[in-house]
Amino acid sequence: MRSRIIAWLGMLVVSGVPLLAHHSAVAEYDLEKPVKMSGTVTRVEWSNPHIWFYVDVKNPDGTITNWGFSGGAPGVLQRRGISRTAMKPGDVVKVEGFRAKDGSTNGSGNTVTFEDGRRVFTAMEGFQQK
């Protein structure tokens, strides 16, 4: 079952099907500033209007920055087989998305890749169309 869900999520990524949040993504994120970083999940907020997850990312100078990433609406994700347990604190992940317009350490978390290569598509609307 789990492998089916992952395969299906992979298809979503390939097919570019967007997941809608409560507004257009370009209102909050700068599509000219993609981010791609790895770290350890510290917290997951399974809340509306988007899920948020937080990742401790190690900087080049050795310090740690806690980044926040938003995803789709919880209901949309659940209906597509992504539950609140898809990602847990302690998971090591690579996140790809776009930085918040205010330049803060927040962004959209489009795609999450786990250490074993599994991918979870948590994106908001439209990012796949760029």
Place this chain on the structure above:
Amino acid sequence: MKMRLIASLIVAPVILAAALAVPHAQRGAPAAARGFPRTAEGKPDFSGMWDNPKPASGPMRGPATVFDRGKFPRFKPGGEAFYEPRTGDPRHDEPRAFCMPSGFPSAFLGPYPVQMVQNSKYLVMTTEFMRVTRIIPLDGRPHQTDIEPTYYGDSVGRWEGDTLVIDTTQFKRWSLDDNYYGNPKEYRMHSDAFHTIERLTRTDLNTIKYDFTVDDPKIFTAAWTENWEFKLHPEWEKTGLYEMVCNENNRCPGGKCEKP
């Protein structure tokens, strides 16, 4: 004769059982109209979980269903203001980022389920998106008068045979649809003379033909109609609509993020 009598004795209970298996309201309905539920009054029952309305044919132009610019009639003089440019101010360009309402029909056109519940007096349509609910009286009453314009308008329903016609007026000027992905520079708005006519016809168990007419006499020289359809998703009955409270954790309204 004896054989005929025996055959009748065998066939009659079968016919009777078949008749009892057909709900009372469907008896006498044309054969083509059977295959979907009807109310006690014999009207099509739209109750169920439906995907958001989509074009019956042709490509989607983004994650939300939007109006087809190719169908728009000529503008009236000054009607071009409909295409209000985006200004870069998110409060103007995307009020939903601040949990302001989408309004009708935009709220019902995003990729969220729509649950319909119907009885003889009302059709209730709720979209998961912000849990917006329309309660549409079906008794053919006229529109209310002297009311304040609203984001979702005043809707009244009437039956034309098996087609439910919903007429909605008295909107405030607001977003027409979510066309960010069709043209990110455009912000389509309707006027306060916006008037919509929805025609719902259930064509089979899984489909509602949904013809959506826009009549905005302050902007366009004529009305135009989109041909959309709802598709039934009984598998969504198990969970129903999920909650969606916009203000729960809207951390980055307009791109300015709050600290977690």
